[in-house]
Amino acid sequence: MSPGSSTESYPAFARIGLRENPGKNLNQLSAGNLSLYNMYKVKFESSYRKSNPVKQVTGKQMAYTTPSPVRFPVGTRVIAIFQDNDWSKECYYSGVIAEPPKSMNKYRYLVFFDDGYAQYVSHEKILLVCECSRNVWEDIHPDSREFIRKYLEQYPERPMVKLQQGQIVKTEWNGKWWIARVVEVDGSLVKMHFDADGRTEWIYRGSTRLGPLYAELAHAAARKEQGTFSRHRGLGVATLKKRNMPYVEYTRGTDGEEMRRDDSGVTITLLGPVRDGHGHSSESTPSRAVAKKSTTKRPDSISDRSHDPQYSGSSTVEKSQQPQGRVEFLQLNSSRRRPKTFEPHQCGASCLTGTEYDPKAMKGENPLVIPMLCSWERQVSRCRGKRVVIYRAPCGRRLRNMEELHRYLRVTKSNMAVDLFDFDFWVHCFAEFVLERGFSNIKDLSYGAEHVPVPCVNCVDHSLPDYVSYSTKREPTDGVDLNLDPEFLTGCDCTDDCQDRDKCACWQLTIQGTAYGPGGVVDPTVGYIYRRLPEPVMTGIYECNARCKCSNTCLNRVAQQPLQIKLQVFKTENRGWGIRCLNDIPQGGFICIYAGRLLTEQGANEGGKNYGDEYLAELDYIEVVEKLKEGYESDVVEDDSDSPSEERGSCEVRRSRVIEQADSGLSEEEEEEGETSQEARDSDEDFTLQPWEKGKGTPLPEQCSIRTRLRNRASRHGSEDSQHEHRDRDRDRDRDRDRDRDRDGDSGRERDREGEKESDKGYNEEKSRRKAPRSVSSSDHNYSDDEDNEQLRLPSRFAAVSEPKESDKNKKPKNRSVREFFGNDEYCYIMDAKNNGNIGRYLNHSCSPNVFVQNVFVDTHDLRFPWVAFFALTYIHAGTELTWDYNYDVGSVPGKVLHCYCGSNDCRGRLL
Numbered sequence: 001m002s003p004g005s006s007t008e009s010y011p012a013f014a015r016i017g018l019r020e021n022p023g024k025n026l027n028q029l030s031a032g033n034l035s036l037y038n039m040y041k042v043k044f045e046s047s048y049r050k051s052n053p054v055k056q057v058t059g060k061q062m063a064y065t066t067p068s069p070v071r072f073p074v075g076t077r078v079i080a081i082f083q084d085n086d087w088s089k090e091c092y093y094s095g096v097i098a099e100p101p102k103s104m105n106k107y108r109y110l111v112f113f114d115d116g117y118a119q120y121v122s123h124e125k126i127l128l129v130c131e132c133s134r135n136v137w138e139d140i141h142p143d144s145r146e147f148i149r150k151y152l153e154q155y156p157e158r159p160m161v162k163l164q165q166g167q168i169v170k171t172e173w174n175g176k177w178w179i180a181r182v183v184e185v186d187g188s189l190v191k192m193h194f195d196a197d198g199r200t201e202w203i204y205r206g207s208t209r210l211g212p213l214y215a216e217l218a219h220a221a222a223r224k225e226q227g228t229f230s231r232h233r234g235l236g237v238a239t240l241k242k243r244n245m246p247y248v249e250y251t252r253g254t255d256g257e258e259m260r261r262d263d264s265g266v267t268i269t270l271l272g273p274v275r276d277g278h279g280h281s282s283e284s285t286p287s288r289a290v291a292k293k294s295t296t297k298r299p300d301s302i303s304d305r306s307h308d309p310q311y312s313g314s315s316t317v318e319k320s321q322q323p324q325g326r327v328e329f330l331q332l333n334s335s336r337r338r339p340k341t342f343e344p345h346q347c348g349a350s351c352l353t354g355t356e357y358d359p360k361a362m363k364g365e366n367p368l369v370i371p372m373l374c375s376w377e378r379q380v381s382r383c384r385g386k387r388v389v390i391y392r393a394p395c396g397r398r399l400r401n402m403e404e405l406h407r408y409l410r411v412t413k414s415n416m417a418v419d420l421f422d423f424d425f426w427v428h429c430f431a432e433f434v435l436e437r438g439f440s441n442i443k444d445l446s447y448g449a450e451h452v453p454v455p456c457v458n459c460v461d462h463s464l465p466d467y468v469s470y471s472t473k474r475e476p477t478d479g480v481d482l483n484l485d486p487e488f489l490t491g492c493d494c495t496d497d498c499q500d501r502d503k504c505a506c507w508q509l510t511i512q513g514t515a516y517g518p519g520g521v522v523d524p525t526v527g528y529i530y531r532r533l534p535e536p537v538m539t540g541i542y543e544c545n546a547r548c549k550c551s552n553t554c555l556n557r558v559a560q561q562p563l564q565i566k567l568q569v570f571k572t573e574n575r576g577w578g579i580r581c582l583n584d585i586p587q588g589g590f591i592c593i594y595a596g597r598l599l600t601e602q603g604a605n606e607g608g609k610n611y612g613d614e615y616l617a618e619l620d621y622i623e624v625v626e627k628l629k630e631g632y633e634s635d636v637v638e639d640d641s642d643s644p645s646e647e648r649g650s651c652e653v654r655r656s657r658v659i660e661q662a663d664s665g666l667s668e669e670e671e672e673e674g675e676t677s678q679e680a681r682d683s684d685e686d687f688t689l690q691p692w693e694k695g696k697g698t699p700l701p702e703q704c705s706i707r708t709r710l711r712n713r714a715s716r717h718g719s720e721d722s723q724h725e726h727r728d729r730d731r732d733r734d735r736d737r738d739r740d741r742d743r744d745g746d747s748g749r750e751r752d753r754e755g756e757k758e759s760d761k762g763y764n765e766e767k768s769r770r771k772a773p774r775s776v777s778s779s780d781h782n783y784s785d786d787e788d789n790e791q792l793r794l795p796s797r798f799a800a801v802s803e804p805k806e807s808d809k810n811k812k813p814k815n816r817s818v819r820e821f822f823g824n825d826e827y828c829y830i831m832d833a834k835n836n837g838n839i840g841r842y843l844n845h846s847c848s849p850n851v852f853v854q855n856v857f858v859d860t861h862d863l864r865f866p867w868v869a870f871f872a873l874t875y876i877h878a879g880t881e882l883t884w885d886y887n888y889d890v891g892s893v894p895g896k897v898l899h900c901y902c903g904s905n906d907c908r909g910r911l912l
């Protein structure tokens, strides 16, 4: 037999039968050496192939018989025992090492088997294949080859879907997409249960058979095709998804630094260029050098973080990102004027005599402290065991909530706006972040352009921020036809601070706009609640404008206000400059806008290419709303049990706040215990709610606090206090869904049911068409190979072979885009804050942001030009960095990789 004469391209050693007594097989070699493509005669000594025990094989079809004394690097060609619970039998299959043993995988190897399965295997159950091609994927069946090639080329960086038990994920099997549920997550694998037939399968979390990964990569590819630059997208895809949906993370390994005693008891250090078990250098599987050589330790997956002190819990990352400062509690002058002792009276303008608010004199003060500077008092007291906030007005009147407070401000003709007040007892109005030391300090980065100074500090090095022409206004450039003529606006005639939403024309624009959102139903409760925005309004907010009759204190004028809160630009360790707040920010509080030069798509692409794209933000309002309209979310499996993470987030913060407060021993200056509760109940009738204020049926947003509203929403969706409850809810929801399937429901459900029926049918047909897998056991010495035409287990795949029906890839919107009405060459306009901009340009990205972005129409109703405004997603402590989710598409910019250093437990690993 001459070398290289084999006709078999894909070795099937696992099926050749090295299991029974593999040593004997090798001992039976009759000829040849182990050089490439040499042929060997092997005599099988078992009952297998009794009639013809001698077979010719290549070195690629044989494996050594004893476990390797050294650890296998990623990309090593092996045979390994695949254990299938369903078959309860063990047998060898050929595959490739995909992950080395490490803590996150409990020191097992991840093996990608040639027939599309993946499993964790311990060292002693893996045998090295005698020979393999230089490009190991060439030895693998074409169905898996491309996937494994890409995997090895990119390793250790790889995208994986972050999943939790109970989540429902569209999963591909046999060319069709099924509803499947996460049963268990084990390192890089997830066990999926297919609802249609009860089958389970362990799938690699980086497989495009998992819908979220498929969608992410398809989306990135589409963006790449468009050749666009990386831009923060106003309200892009991620924001449309619910916050506990599965998402794609980009993990990076730390394998090169691992030195552990492996399962075979051999200590191996893998440093420098990795060589596979066959002596090939890793050149054939190039990986991204920069990511590999990174000195910043990154976890290989999210679960890995729990083992890595640098990323776990209140991690070192957080520590390194912690400011060198402390929160102090401002003490007001004890001789300041305090509220009078309350005497029953009718309130009017005279109640504020001598205590009027002078905005000019108080410019630069923390807005939440201003009332106290005007003889108000904020008391935190206990009422029936609960902590409540009560404001005492200068005339002694006690005001228990925003309704009463707003009414008081109106009756007394105060020029104060409601957002100078806050009834959340966790918010400490006097908390102020104070820096301990810093190398440089600029008093006002805006040089007077902002209403309040924007200080800039650096505690990391001596550098200063790049020069920026500070501007709070967006500046249209050539080709941007921004018409700000108020004649093109519609306004309202309100005289009640736009409290009655039914009457306010501007509120109605916001409310009616919600009909274009998911579900197509008008939501009368949407938008600001006493000038705070609890959650994003995807269909946009229309604020009162230059045409309106209402005053500046109107409840529908928020993002148009100049910067009020005290922010500080500071140098971070690894993310350039960032912004922190110096005082507590209540949930929903307005922070700032994103201002810059308005560019055309073409201008942005050219500018981005030449000068960088870090500060580009896309005004994609039209596209996002149209995606909502087109049912974009339909390719995202909804998790009905989602409860507002904002609530959870703020509760977490609140909990930590309790601890902080208990620790510090500080009590707020204005806090009183006990007896105010009675007084709170005795508050005067003229500030109790009027019938129109109480409302009938659905309460108007003004009638409930942000917290109440979120609670209502939470109870609608079920609470999310623990993983356990979450799973219970998932089960309940599944039961509900089953019930829905069984009974006649609305048309939507009907459609779903039909869809499922259809797919069930397909699945069952497929099942009966293909034979059930047959076990190939080592114990019954039942070896098989292709030649013998034995029935093997049903092959699986790493990559999806079909695209989900609803994939937005190449999907044309059903209706003509609104943008087309503006002209043929209309694309999204882009805000570029690189050289001209305001403080918004310094907001960094986080995968767990505390700020969200909102499109707001202020000076034009042209849908192409909303303002980009930022609001607090949760209650934010003084001294915390403010971050939003840039929502970039990873992989969308050819050749550009930007790793994320947000330090969040849910970090997706990459920005680009």
Ligand SMILES: C[S@@+](CC[C@H](N)C(=O)[O-])C[C@H]1O[C@@H](n2cnc3c(N)ncnc32)[C@H](O)[C@@H]1O
Binding pocket: 574, 575, 576, 577, 578, 614, 615, 841, 842, 843, 844, 845, 846, 899, 900, 901, 902, 911
């Ligand atoms: C809009 S700028 C934000 C301000 C910027 N840090 C600066 O110094 O001007 C966006 C850039 O900040 C950096 N950045 C922001 N968030 C980051 C993160 N989580 N991880 C790594 N880099 C980040 C990236 O370089 C990104 O291109």
